[in-house]
Every structure is written in C-alpha cells, then in structure tokens.
Amino acid sequence: AQSVTQPDIHITVSEGASLELRCNYSYGATPYLFWYVQSPGQGLQLLLKYFSGDTLVQGIKGFEAEFKRSQSSFNLRKPSVHWSDAAEYFCAVVAIHGSSNTGKLIFGQGTTLQVKP
Amino acid sequence: DTEVTQTPKHLVMGMTNKKSLKCEQHMGHRAMYWYKQKAKKPPELMFVYSYEKLSINESVPSRFSPECPNSSLLNLHLHALQPEDSALYLCASSQAQGSHTEAFFGQGTRLTVV
Numbered sequence: 001a002q003s004v005t006q007p008d009i010h011i012t013v014s015e016g017a018s019l020e021l022r023c024n025y026s027y028g029a030t031p032y033l034f035w036y037v038q039s040p041g042q043g044l045q046l047l048l049k050y051f052s053g054d055t056l057v058q059g060i061k062g063f064e065a066e067f068k069r070s071q072s073s074f075n076l077r078k079p080s081v082h083w084s085d086a087a088e089y090f091c092a093v094v095a096i097h098g099s100s101n102t103g104k105l106i107f108g109q110g111t112t113l114q115v116k117p
Numbered sequence: 118d119t120e121v122t123q124t125p126k127h128l129v130m131g132m133t134n135k136k137s138l139k140c141e142q143h144m145g146h147r148a149m150y151w152y153k154q155k156a157k158k159p160p161e162l163m164f165v166y167s168y169e170k171l172s173i174n175e176s177v178p179s180r181f182s183p184e185c186p187n188s189s190l191l192n193l194h195l196h197a198l199q200p201e202d203s204a205l206y207l208c209a210s211s212q213a214q215g216s217h218t219e220a221f222f223g224q225g226t227r228l229t230v231v
Binding site for chain 2 (some may be wrong): 020034036041042043044046049086097102104105107108109110115
C-alpha cells in the first residue's frame, strides 16, 4: 500500500539558518509527489510538486525539493528560513483508487516547523 | 483565479441540527474533494466527486452527505453529528482525476459540535 513517512514530528531552526524536512514514500510505480504548507487554522497551500523529469524541483517561497528514487525520498529544503515559514508541512503522494482511476492524496503525518528569532 | 472558497469559515452546531458546508471553485476543475482534519493530524479523505459523480466514499458515516450540484459547487450536508466530528473540513479541487492530482485547497470550515 502507498504510504508517506515524515520522520521528524517537530523541527526548530533559527531564522536565517538552512532547513531540510525529510519525506520517504512507499509506492510501486512512478510516484507523483507534493509538499504542502499549512498555517494554523488555514487550508493547505501547494509549495511544489514532482511528476517527472528534473529531480530537483523549485517551488514557491524559495523552497526546493529533490526526488531520489534510490532512497524513496523527496526532501524539502530552503537555504535561509524566515520567521514566516513557521507552519505545518505535509508531504503527500498520489494513489490511484481502484478501478475508478481517481487519484487521492496520501499525506504524511506532518512536520511542525518552529523558527527561533 | 486559483481559489477554492469555503463557507462558512466557522460553524457551531448541536447534535440535533442540520447544517451544510459549501465549497465553490471557478478554475474549471472536474474533480472535487472533502477532507476532514483533526488537530495535529494530516487531512483524511472523505469523498471525491469526478465529473459531478461520486467517485470515492471512504466509508464515511451516513450523517455526512455530500452533494455536487454542478461542476463548480460541492456541498457537505451534516445531520445528527457527534462531538467527535468536530474538526477542520477542507474542500479541494483538481483539474481531473488520475495521477496528476494537483489539488487546490480552500481555507476550511472549522466545525464544532456541541
């Protein structure tokens, strides 16, 4: 079964420091991968996505992620964190539901990012 | 316009009430979703509509009743809810079904059942 693991429940970094959030997936075929960010009480905003092609993908707000098939990973990075980046981050993979060919997102448990001034 | 609009933003209802959550998108998307999210947890899929037909029901209790009146609107009718149904309800839409399910989410409805 498809699954996503985010090993770090909570991460604290200092403002201006670099950031890496880990994501590992389990999927039999070529995965379609996403990173979403959620501020408290808000909806989810798409940061970036990987469908195919270049394994290093650029997203919004200065984020990037690298797809590594050999490690089943899709880690999110940012070279310099801003206080406004404090939020919940979810990694997700699309799973196809049965014979309906309908895709649905399978989310990891999320990583809470705290930014110290 | 890449917006998914959900109303109301907050809702408090009693266990005997009937209420509805509404979701609207004007991106021409043909797949629409309801997710439920409890605090400190990831969103959990409830329903998927594809081309206005119910495509996925993740064994959701019948006190939740979805409706897709047209390709832009998605409703979630609530009746006889329990306090444990209190959560953030998120609507999302995507261009089509299948693997390339880049979903756009609304801001959610914070539901409290008393």
